[in-house]
Amino acid sequence: MPEQVYKFLKSNTVGIIGVPFSGGQPRQGVEEGPLRLVEFGLIDQLKSMDWAVEFEGHRDYVSLRPAHDPDSGKLKRPRYVSAVTKVVAEQVEAQARRGNMVLTLGGDHSIAIGTVAGIFTTYPEACLIWIDAHADINTPKTTTSGNIHGCPVSFLLGIAGKVPEFEWVPHCLRPDRIVYIGLRDVDEGEKRILRENGIKAFSMSHVDRYGIGQVVEMALDHVNPKRDRPIHLSFDVDALDPSVAPSTGTPVRGGLTFREGHYICEAMSETGLLVGVDIMEVNPALEDEVSVYQTVTIGCSLARCSLGETLL
Numbered sequence: 001m002p003e004q005v006y007k008f009l010k011s012n013t014v015g016i017i018g019v020p021f022s023g024g025q026p027r028q029g030v031e032e033g034p035l036r037l038v039e040f041g042l043i044d045q046l047k048s049m050d051w052a053v054e055f056e057g058h059r060d061y062v063s064l065r066p067a068h069d070p071d072s073g074k075l076k077r078p079r080y081v082s083a084v085t086k087v088v089a090e091q092v093e094a095q096a097r098r099g100n101m102v103l104t105l106g107g108d109h110s111i112a113i114g115t116v117a118g119i120f121t122t123y124p125e126a127c128l129i130w131i132d133a134h135a136d137i138n139t140p141k142t143t144t145s146g147n148i149h150g151c152p153v154s155f156l157l158g159i160a161g162k163v164p165e166f167e168w169v170p171h172c173l174r175p176d177r178i179v180y181i182g183l184r185d186v187d188e189g190e191k192r193i194l195r196e197n198g199i200k201a202f203s204m205s206h207v208d209r210y211g212i213g214q215v216v217e218m219a220l221d222h223v224n225p226k227r228d229r230p231i232h233l234s235f236d237v238d239a240l241d242p243s244v245a246p247s248t249g250t251p252v253r254g255g256l257t258f259r260e261g262h263y264i265c266e267a268m269s270e271t272g273l274l275v276g277v278d279i280m281e282v283n284p285a286l287e288d289e290v291s292v293y294q295t296v297t298i299g300c301s302l303a304r305c306s307l308g309e310t311l312l
């Protein structure tokens with residue numbers, strides 16, 4: 001393991017969970033994200049940083065797809081998303097319980113239902129840092145798209161209301177244990193939810209005003225004031241500006257720069273409190289070859305920075 005000491009880990013092992021899944025949104029290709037990240041050398045890169053890597057290969061989640069999967073209210077493919085995220089929760093929990101760092105590669109962001117459930121079941125006192133252009137906090141009532149990758153946070157908070165398919169999801173997240181950085185495309189219903197639940201969010205406007213260094217500090221002060229809680233980092237690559245990471249399904253202009261994105265990961269690693277990291281929404285089927293190269297390599301470097309790579 002790199003020089004960085006991770007306080008809650010019992011090993012120098014990172015468990016990598018590749019989740020080639022796209023059912024939380026309509027665009028094909030995002031299921032290829034994890035395969036490409038591994039193809040681009042992520043595992044060897046982490047090994048050369050002195051991590052022991054456990055990677056079980058890309059599991060075939062397609063077999064979990066039910067023959068019949070009717071909409072649940074507005075939600076699309078609810079049974080499929082539920083089945084996949086439930087398995088992911090079990091995989092993440094199994095890795096976390098052994099004291100390993102857990103790195104999950106998406107796939108679309110609905111997968112975070114599983115990663116956050118798995119981490120918070122293991123570490124109930126954890127906090128969640130959500131890096132994204134979007135808040136992904138729509139409820140089955142407020143969603144206009146019906147895409148579940150826009151809803152994971154509401155399920156984890158327990159504000160989604162009764163959805164039979166997702167009854168297994170633990171309401172493990174408290175509103176004061178999540179903080180957002182990078183937001184710039186938040187639906188009206190989501191703005192209301194954030195306000196009503198007093199959820200802390202740093203938009204791109206805050207990044208402009210305070211700079212990324214201050215924003216990260218303020219974010220940690222909010223969810224982790226004594227710096228004694230385990231941290232799960234869920235990074236949607238669409239938080240980055242589309243000029244930096246173009247190959248993603250829901251790009252929004254005005255995002256984080258290359259350095260701002262990496263700085264967040266470096267700062268999280270530096271706390272020594274990280275226990276889980278998600279790299280989500282890399283879609284190698286979108287845009288041209290150069291864009292794919294840019295986006296996949298940035299997925300790899302964000303993961304490395306989160307796991308202790310430094311510039312000096």
Ligand SMILES: NC(=[NH2+])NCCC[C@H](N)C(=O)O
Nearest residue numbers: 109134138145147149150250
């Ligand atoms: N993980 C993502 N990229 N989410 C995008 C969500 C977009 C929009 N808010 C929706 O509910 O559909």
Ligand SMILES: [Mn+2]
Nearest residue numbers: 133134236238
């Ligand atoms: Mn997003």
Ligand SMILES: [Mn+2]
Nearest residue numbers: 109132136236
């Ligand atoms: Mn997202």
